[in-house]
Amino acid sequence: MTARRPLIAGNWKMNGLRADGLDLARTLMAWLTGEGAAVQARADMLVCPPATLVAAVADAVAGSPLAVGGQDCHTTESGAHTGDVSAWMLKDAGASHVIVGHSERRTDHHEDDDLVRAKATAALAAGLTPIICIGETEAERDAGQATAVVARQFHGSLPEGATGTSVVIAYEPVWAIGTGRTPTAQDVAEMHQRIRAEARERLGDGADALLILYGGSVKPGNAAELMGIADVDGALVGGASLKAADFQAIASACP
Protein backbone atom coordinates (compact mmCIF):
# COMPACT_ATOMS: atom_id res chain seq x y z
CA MET A 1 0.00 0.00 0.00
CA THR A 2 1.51 3.30 -1.12
CA ALA A 3 1.48 6.14 1.40
CA ARG A 4 -0.30 9.15 -0.03
CA ARG A 5 0.63 12.68 1.02
CA PRO A 6 -2.60 14.70 1.24
CA LEU A 7 -3.13 17.78 -0.91
CA ILE A 8 -5.20 20.75 0.24
CA ALA A 9 -5.96 22.83 -2.83
CA GLY A 10 -7.67 26.21 -2.86
CA ASN A 11 -9.66 27.21 -5.92
CA TRP A 12 -10.11 30.97 -5.77
CA LYS A 13 -12.42 30.86 -8.81
CA MET A 14 -13.09 34.36 -10.25
CA ASN A 15 -12.07 36.13 -7.06
CA GLY A 16 -9.08 38.22 -6.15
CA LEU A 17 -7.56 41.47 -7.27
CA ARG A 18 -3.80 41.76 -7.13
CA ALA A 19 -3.41 43.23 -3.63
CA ASP A 20 -5.82 40.81 -1.93
CA GLY A 21 -4.48 37.78 -3.79
CA LEU A 22 -0.87 38.55 -2.97
CA ASP A 23 -1.76 39.24 0.64
CA LEU A 24 -3.57 35.91 0.96
CA ALA A 25 -0.73 33.97 -0.69
CA ARG A 26 1.92 35.65 1.47
CA THR A 27 -0.10 34.97 4.63
CA LEU A 28 -0.37 31.28 3.73
CA MET A 29 3.32 31.07 2.86
CA ALA A 30 4.35 32.65 6.17
CA TRP A 31 2.05 30.30 8.07
CA LEU A 32 3.38 27.20 6.29
CA THR A 33 6.95 28.06 7.16
CA GLY A 34 6.07 29.14 10.73
CA GLU A 35 3.10 28.14 12.83
CA GLY A 36 1.88 25.69 10.20
CA ALA A 37 5.18 23.86 9.76
CA ALA A 38 3.74 20.73 11.39
CA VAL A 39 0.95 20.74 8.81
CA GLN A 40 3.43 21.23 5.98
CA ALA A 41 5.29 18.18 7.26
CA ARG A 42 2.28 15.98 6.53
CA ALA A 43 0.39 17.67 3.68
CA ASP A 44 0.89 19.80 0.57
CA MET A 45 -0.91 23.09 0.02
CA LEU A 46 -1.79 24.62 -3.31
CA VAL A 47 -3.58 27.80 -4.35
CA CYS A 48 -5.21 28.26 -7.75
CA PRO A 49 -5.72 31.98 -8.34
CA PRO A 50 -7.41 33.46 -11.40
CA ALA A 51 -5.19 33.45 -14.49
CA THR A 52 -4.36 37.13 -14.04
CA LEU A 53 -2.61 36.38 -10.74
CA VAL A 54 -0.85 33.07 -11.38
CA ALA A 55 2.52 34.63 -12.26
CA ALA A 56 2.41 37.25 -9.51
CA VAL A 57 1.43 34.73 -6.84
CA ALA A 58 3.99 32.20 -8.08
CA ASP A 59 6.71 34.86 -7.93
CA ALA A 60 5.61 35.91 -4.43
CA VAL A 61 5.76 32.37 -3.01
CA ALA A 62 8.72 31.05 -5.06
CA GLY A 63 10.97 28.81 -2.98
CA SER A 64 8.29 28.25 -0.34
CA PRO A 65 6.25 25.05 0.16
CA LEU A 66 3.10 26.75 -1.18
CA ALA A 67 2.36 25.55 -4.72
CA VAL A 68 0.43 27.46 -7.36
CA GLY A 69 -1.95 26.21 -10.03
CA GLY A 70 -4.24 27.40 -12.79
CA GLN A 71 -8.00 26.90 -12.94
CA ASP A 72 -8.26 25.81 -16.58
CA CYS A 73 -6.13 25.43 -19.69
CA HIS A 74 -6.54 25.08 -23.44
CA THR A 75 -5.89 21.79 -25.23
CA THR A 76 -3.05 23.20 -27.34
CA GLU A 77 0.24 24.95 -26.70
CA SER A 78 -0.39 28.21 -28.57
CA GLY A 79 -2.38 29.64 -31.43
CA ALA A 80 -5.43 31.67 -32.41
CA HIS A 81 -7.59 31.07 -29.32
CA THR A 82 -8.56 34.48 -28.02
CA GLY A 83 -8.95 34.62 -24.28
CA ASP A 84 -7.57 31.15 -23.60
CA VAL A 85 -4.50 30.22 -21.57
CA SER A 86 -2.33 27.23 -22.43
CA ALA A 87 -0.86 24.75 -19.96
CA TRP A 88 2.59 25.76 -21.19
CA MET A 89 1.84 29.39 -20.30
CA LEU A 90 0.77 28.35 -16.81
CA LYS A 91 3.94 26.30 -16.42
CA ASP A 92 5.98 29.27 -17.62
CA ALA A 93 4.19 31.48 -15.07
CA GLY A 94 5.29 29.19 -12.24
CA ALA A 95 2.32 26.83 -11.88
CA SER A 96 2.73 23.18 -10.97
CA HIS A 97 -0.93 22.13 -11.25
CA VAL A 98 -4.04 23.01 -13.24
CA ILE A 99 -7.68 22.26 -12.49
CA VAL A 100 -9.55 20.80 -15.47
CA GLY A 101 -13.18 19.80 -15.84
CA HIS A 102 -14.52 21.76 -12.90
CA SER A 103 -18.31 21.52 -12.95
CA GLU A 104 -18.52 25.28 -13.41
CA ARG A 105 -16.53 24.88 -16.66
CA ARG A 106 -18.58 21.85 -17.66
CA THR A 107 -21.78 23.87 -17.13
CA ASP A 108 -20.80 27.44 -18.11
CA HIS A 109 -18.65 26.42 -21.10
CA HIS A 110 -20.31 23.13 -22.07
CA GLU A 111 -17.12 21.15 -21.52
CA ASP A 112 -17.53 17.40 -21.92
CA ASP A 113 -15.31 14.48 -20.95
CA ASP A 114 -13.50 14.43 -24.31
CA LEU A 115 -12.52 18.08 -23.95
CA VAL A 116 -11.53 17.64 -20.31
CA ARG A 117 -9.37 14.66 -21.26
CA ALA A 118 -7.69 16.73 -24.00
CA LYS A 119 -7.00 19.50 -21.50
CA ALA A 120 -5.57 17.02 -19.00
CA THR A 121 -3.42 15.54 -21.77
CA ALA A 122 -2.10 19.02 -22.60
CA ALA A 123 -1.37 19.66 -18.93
CA LEU A 124 0.70 16.48 -18.71
CA ALA A 125 2.58 17.38 -21.89
CA ALA A 126 3.39 20.80 -20.43
CA GLY A 127 4.71 19.26 -17.23
CA LEU A 128 1.75 20.18 -15.03
CA THR A 129 -0.30 17.94 -12.76
CA PRO A 130 -3.94 18.10 -13.86
CA ILE A 131 -6.55 18.05 -11.09
CA ILE A 132 -9.42 16.38 -12.92
CA CYS A 133 -12.84 17.21 -11.46
CA ILE A 134 -15.74 14.78 -11.60
CA GLY A 135 -19.06 14.67 -9.80
CA GLU A 136 -22.76 14.11 -10.18
CA THR A 137 -25.62 16.63 -10.17
CA GLU A 138 -28.38 16.44 -7.60
CA ALA A 139 -30.81 15.08 -10.20
CA GLU A 140 -28.36 12.33 -11.10
CA ARG A 141 -27.94 11.41 -7.43
CA ASP A 142 -31.69 11.43 -6.85
CA ALA A 143 -32.07 9.11 -9.84
CA GLY A 144 -29.58 6.67 -8.33
CA GLN A 145 -27.04 7.37 -11.08
CA ALA A 146 -24.30 9.05 -9.03
CA THR A 147 -21.73 6.26 -9.11
CA ALA A 148 -22.36 5.47 -12.79
CA VAL A 149 -21.98 9.14 -13.75
CA VAL A 150 -18.80 9.55 -11.73
CA ALA A 151 -17.30 6.34 -13.15
CA ARG A 152 -18.13 7.47 -16.69
CA GLN A 153 -16.60 10.90 -16.11
CA PHE A 154 -13.50 9.33 -14.54
CA HIS A 155 -12.81 7.06 -17.51
CA GLY A 156 -13.80 9.70 -20.07
CA SER A 157 -11.64 12.45 -18.55
CA LEU A 158 -8.51 10.45 -17.69
CA PRO A 159 -5.74 10.88 -20.27
CA GLU A 160 -4.04 7.93 -21.92
CA GLY A 161 -0.73 7.29 -20.24
CA ALA A 162 -1.77 8.81 -16.93
CA THR A 163 -0.17 7.29 -13.86
CA GLY A 164 -1.18 7.31 -10.23
CA THR A 165 1.23 10.12 -9.52
CA SER A 166 0.86 12.22 -12.67
CA VAL A 167 -2.77 13.21 -12.15
CA VAL A 168 -5.06 14.09 -9.24
CA ILE A 169 -8.80 13.40 -9.13
CA ALA A 170 -11.23 15.71 -7.34
CA TYR A 171 -14.66 14.28 -6.55
CA GLU A 172 -17.02 17.22 -6.31
CA PRO A 173 -20.75 16.52 -6.14
CA VAL A 174 -22.17 19.48 -8.05
CA TRP A 175 -24.98 19.98 -5.54
CA ALA A 176 -22.47 20.39 -2.70
CA ILE A 177 -20.48 23.19 -4.33
CA GLY A 178 -21.06 26.51 -2.61
CA THR A 179 -24.27 25.31 -0.98
CA GLY A 180 -23.17 24.42 2.53
CA ARG A 181 -24.45 20.89 1.93
CA THR A 182 -22.20 17.85 1.92
CA PRO A 183 -22.80 14.15 1.32
CA THR A 184 -22.78 11.88 4.36
CA ALA A 185 -19.42 10.48 5.38
CA GLN A 186 -20.64 7.09 4.20
CA ASP A 187 -21.59 8.46 0.77
CA VAL A 188 -18.18 10.12 0.43
CA ALA A 189 -16.42 6.92 1.53
CA GLU A 190 -18.37 4.81 -0.97
CA MET A 191 -17.71 7.18 -3.86
CA HIS A 192 -14.00 7.52 -3.19
CA GLN A 193 -13.70 3.75 -2.83
CA ARG A 194 -15.50 3.35 -6.14
CA ILE A 195 -13.24 5.87 -7.87
CA ARG A 196 -10.17 4.04 -6.63
CA ALA A 197 -11.63 0.76 -7.88
CA GLU A 198 -12.22 2.35 -11.30
CA ALA A 199 -8.67 3.72 -11.20
CA ARG A 200 -7.33 0.24 -10.56
CA GLU A 201 -8.82 -0.87 -13.90
CA ARG A 202 -6.81 1.82 -15.69
CA LEU A 203 -3.70 2.26 -13.56
CA GLY A 204 -3.25 -1.14 -11.95
CA ASP A 205 -1.34 -0.92 -8.69
CA GLY A 206 -0.64 2.73 -9.56
CA ALA A 207 -4.14 3.43 -8.27
CA ASP A 208 -2.78 3.11 -4.74
CA ALA A 209 -0.75 6.30 -5.25
CA LEU A 210 -3.58 8.31 -6.85
CA LEU A 211 -4.74 11.32 -4.84
CA ILE A 212 -8.53 11.54 -4.73
CA LEU A 213 -9.63 14.87 -3.26
CA TYR A 214 -13.09 15.71 -1.98
CA GLY A 215 -14.59 19.09 -2.90
CA GLY A 216 -17.88 20.78 -2.09
CA SER A 217 -18.57 23.01 0.95
CA VAL A 218 -15.44 21.95 2.82
CA LYS A 219 -15.20 24.20 5.88
CA PRO A 220 -13.17 24.24 9.10
CA GLY A 221 -16.15 22.67 10.88
CA ASN A 222 -16.42 19.57 8.66
CA ALA A 223 -12.84 19.18 7.45
CA ALA A 224 -11.69 16.76 10.14
CA GLU A 225 -14.55 14.36 9.44
CA LEU A 226 -14.09 14.56 5.66
CA MET A 227 -10.29 14.30 5.74
CA GLY A 228 -10.53 11.33 8.09
CA ILE A 229 -12.47 9.20 5.58
CA ALA A 230 -10.56 6.35 3.96
CA ASP A 231 -9.59 7.11 0.35
CA VAL A 232 -10.05 10.87 0.87
CA ASP A 233 -6.60 12.28 0.20
CA GLY A 234 -7.24 15.97 0.70
CA ALA A 235 -9.65 18.63 -0.44
CA LEU A 236 -10.42 21.02 -3.27
CA VAL A 237 -11.72 24.06 -1.42
CA GLY A 238 -13.59 26.96 -2.96
CA GLY A 239 -15.09 29.67 -0.76
CA ALA A 240 -13.21 28.75 2.40
CA SER A 241 -9.88 29.02 0.59
CA LEU A 242 -10.37 32.79 0.28
CA LYS A 243 -9.87 33.28 4.02
CA ALA A 244 -6.41 32.37 5.24
CA ALA A 245 -7.60 31.31 8.70
CA ASP A 246 -10.26 28.98 7.27
CA PHE A 247 -7.92 27.45 4.69
CA GLN A 248 -5.27 26.92 7.34
CA ALA A 249 -7.82 25.30 9.66
CA ILE A 250 -8.86 22.91 6.87
CA ALA A 251 -5.24 21.99 6.16
CA SER A 252 -4.65 21.50 9.88
CA ALA A 253 -7.46 18.93 9.90
CA CYS A 254 -5.43 16.59 7.68
CA PRO A 255 -4.59 13.47 9.66
Ligand SMILES: O=C[C@H](O)COP(=O)(O)O
Ligand atom coordinates in the same frame (compact mmCIF):
# COMPACT_ATOMS: atom_id res chain seq x y z
O1 LIG B 1 -13.30 23.91 -6.58
C1 LIG B 1 -13.90 23.97 -5.51
C2 LIG B 1 -15.25 23.54 -5.37
O2 LIG B 1 -16.06 23.99 -6.40
C3 LIG B 1 -15.85 23.72 -4.01
O3 LIG B 1 -16.31 25.02 -3.78
P1 LIG B 1 -16.86 25.38 -2.32
O4 LIG B 1 -15.83 24.94 -1.34
O5 LIG B 1 -17.08 26.86 -2.34
O6 LIG B 1 -18.13 24.60 -2.15
